[in-house]
Amino acid sequence: MTRPSGSVLTAQNLSRIYPSGEDTVTALAPFTYAFPPGMTAVVGPSGSGKSTLLNLLAGFDRPTTGRVLVDGTDLHALSEAGRADFRLANYGFVFQNHNLVTILTALENVEFPLMLAGVPVRERRERARALLDGVGLAARATHLPSQLSGGEAQRVAVARALAHNPRVLLADEPTGNLDSHTGERVLELLTGSAREGRTVVLITHDRDVAALADRTLRVRDGVVTADG
Incomplete structure (x- = not known):
C-alpha cells in the first residue's frame, strides 16, 4: 500500500463536554x-x-464539537455501522490489556480482523503466519492466550493490529503491564510501524516511552498542547 506523505488523521476543533448536574x-x-x-x-x-482523546480519534465516542478526518473522511458523519466498517479497514488498536480472544490461538487471533473483512482463508492464514514470524512468535502460533506470557500476548496483539495494514494505529499504554525488556520489544514493533509510514498515536504517561516518538502532545485538564 502506498502511504500518503501528508496528514492522515486530523482533529478539527475537536472537543468533548459532559453534563454534570x-x-x-x-x-x-x-x-x-x-x-x-x-x-x-x-x-x-x-x-x-x-x-x-483516543476514544474520539477512534470514533468510539462522539465529539461535542468538531470532527475527526481520516484521509478526508469525516469519521463522525458515518453511521455506527459505517464507523465500525471504517475502523476495520483503516485502524489498528493495541491496548494495555492485550484483549485477545481467549478461545482462539495466537494465529487465529491475528487472523480474526482479516476474517471479519472477508479475506480468503489461505491469504489470511499466510498473512497471519508472516506477522507472527515478524514479532518473533512463529513457534507459538497454536498456543492459546492463557499459554502465552504477558509480553507474548501483547506482541500477538500488535501483530493483530497490523493484520490489515491499517493507516492509523492507536496504542493505549501498550507497555503498562510489561517488564522493561518486554516493553522495549513491543515499542520496537510500534516504532517500526511508524517508520513504515503509518500514523501511530501512542498514549503514555512514561516520559522515556514518549521520547521515542517523532512528536508529542501534552494533555492536562483537558487542554492539548503540542511540543514545538
Whole structure:
C-alpha cells in the first residue's frame, strides 16, 4: 500500500463536554491538530483527557464539537455501522490489556480482523503466519492466550493490529503491564510501524516511552498542547 506523505488523521476543533448536574465538565477542550505519518505520543497524568482523546480519534465516542478526518473522511458523519466498517479497514488498536480472544490461538487471533473483512482463508492464514514470524512468535502460533506470557500476548496483539495494514494505529499504554525488556520489544514493533509510514498515536504517561516518538502532545485538564 502506498502511504500518503501528508496528514492522515486530523482533529478539527475537536472537543468533548459532559453534563454534570446543572453544570458541565470539559473532558477535552477544543483543539485542532494534524497527525502526520510517524509516531505521536500523547502524554499527561491520569484523568487529564488522554483516553477521551483516543476514544474520539477512534470514533468510539462522539465529539461535542468538531470532527475527526481520516484521509478526508469525516469519521463522525458515518453511521455506527459505517464507523465500525471504517475502523476495520483503516485502524489498528493495541491496548494495555492485550484483549485477545481467549478461545482462539495466537494465529487465529491475528487472523480474526482479516476474517471479519472477508479475506480468503489461505491469504489470511499466510498473512497471519508472516506477522507472527515478524514479532518473533512463529513457534507459538497454536498456543492459546492463557499459554502465552504477558509480553507474548501483547506482541500477538500488535501483530493483530497490523493484520490489515491499517493507516492509523492507536496504542493505549501498550507497555503498562510489561517488564522493561518486554516493553522495549513491543515499542520496537510500534516504532517500526511508524517508520513504515503509518500514523501511530501512542498514549503514555512514561516520559522515556514518549521520547521515542517523532512528536508529542501534552494533555492536562483537558487542554492539548503540542511540543514545538
